[in-house]
Amino acid sequence: MGLAAVRNAGYPSEAAARHDHRETPVSTRQSPALPDDNDDQADAVEPPQPSRPGRTAYRRGAANPNSSTNAMRSDVLGALGVLKVATAGQLQRLLRPGAASNTVIRQALRDLALHGLVASDGNTRARHKTWRLEGTAGLEAAGQVLGLPRSDMGGTARGAGRSGAQHAMAVNETIAAFVLGGTAPDTPGGVGTVTDWATEVEFTLPGGKRKVRPDAVLQAPEIGVPVLMVEVDRSTMAPERVAAKFTAYRELFRTKVRDNDPALADQEPADRTVHWWRRTWPGHTRPGYPPVALVVTDAGPVALANRQQAVADLSADCWLGRWCKVVRDYNDDGWREYDDAVPIIATTLEALAEHGPLGPIWWRYGRDGRHCLIDALDNPNNRAAYDQRQAAREKKAKQDHRELMQTLACADCGNVPKEESTWVHGSRQWTRRPGGRCWPCHQEHTERLEREAEEQLEAARAANAALRPCWTCRGSIGGKEGSKSELREKAGPDRLECPQCARDRAEKNLGPLVLPAPTKREQVAALVSAPEDPWWEDRVLHAKLYPVRGRRV
Helix, strand or coil, rough: CCCHHHCCCCCHHHHHHHHCCCCCCCCCCCCCCCCCCCCCCCCCCCCCCCCCCCCCCCCCCCCCCCCCCCCHHHHHHHHHHHHCCHHHHHHHHHHHCCCCHHHHHHHHHHHHHCCEEEEEEEEECCEEEEEECCCHHHHHHHHHHCCCCCHHCCCCCCCCCCCCCCHHHHHHHHHHHHHHHHCCCCCCCCCCCCCHHEEECCEEECCCCCCECCCCCEEHHHHEEEEEEEEECCCCCCCHHHHHHHHHHHHHHHHHHECCCHHHCCCCCCHHHHEEEHHHHHCCCCCCCCCEEECCCCCCCCHHHHHHEEEEHCHHHHHHHHHECCCCCCCCCEEEEEECCEEEEEEEEHHHHHCCCCCCCCEEECCCECCCCCHHHCCCHHHHHHHHHHHHHHHHHHHHHHHHHCCCCCCCCCCCEEEEEEEEECCEECCCEEECCCHHHHHHHHHHHHHHHHHHHHHHHHHCCCCCCCCEEEEEECCCCCCCCCCCCCCCCCCCCHHHHHHHHHHHCCCCCCCCCCCHHHHHHHHHHCCCCCCCCHHHHHHHHHHCCCCCC
């Protein structure tokens, strides 16, 4: 069946159209042959109303007695080809979100049902009628609209509506939230259209016995997301089973196929393989496998938060990535490589419906906080993040080094060293310290101090040579030149011995030096003229301090 036939009034055949013309009464209202979709209530049959004066009455087409348009029927077929089973309200929000009601959708559904392309199996829990494609004709008609072969259209979801199709309804609400965006004010909007989605897509794992079937698959290369697998969890499955799905995803994404690129013809067979999903959905720029979104619902906020955390803990091996570090960097920091990791983002259906897919609702496993879709898909703690942290550490280290070098500025010439000096200079093991001097200034300062000390010593020697000698050794009162005990300053007026003699007296425990008392003759001579004895005053003082009786000279 071609696309022109899908949009033609007579879908099954021309004979069927003639059969409908004979048996379907023409009315100004919808045909009561099929019940309405509004709360399972059929349309009431009203008597035909007379036409207004001056107006022409038109008969509805016999093939489409509900007056649906070709465009509307085509859109409904395409949407059902994607969703497989949906209500008129969901189709109205996806196809005609600005419409006040779903009347035109229901008209198209009834006309398509007359031609055997769609059918209704039952109602949802809220008593909304569910619609699906009918048979091979419905699948082929929807495939013509979507541009897909019959083999890619999947099944017709026959019988899903009999139990309410709860899971399918949750998947539809997830797709609607992606397409329409959030209901909250100032939401960024939605992503793509319903035709950018696919459901009931099966991927066979290596070995051919196991399959991976995501609830929905989104292709949105216009926002940098070539493909996004979506898993909708209604909190009816154990967290272990949900986490096991991500293990199967990683096994699926690891599969490689041969690349027939002529540019790789000269390479080894192992180098001519590529991951199958890179050929199916080109345009991947992030390291790692295609992302998987987990949307949880049908529980309270606390239960949903705990469920997301439980699934994250159980599937950590799939999304955590491999830890790496640089040996030469002497720190405990590192980064994670995501070449063999599945990026998993999680949120609730309620948050998705309120804020839309581009709102800050996604929790990227392995990352703190909630982010918008694009930011959440960026790998956390990767090599780029590590390089930024390492650059910040190096910048801080350089700043600290510059500040330290400022403290090591030479106190004399102001020179600031480029590198901290830890070398040992000279025989005294001098190193550069805060508030100190550079090595040339240090040498100059040391030489100046030595010269000043030598000049001071020479001045002390000259001054001590002019003083009275040592009482004990009769040498210079300043001590022997070059000795360790030589005085480096002028001796005091009360000093009687050189440093060496004073040390010897102390070591021998001889007590204080007591000079001999003046004799009577010396005392009489002192009355006539000043005595020439340099110790005269000290002898007179000692005579008063130490009486002759018991004196030990």
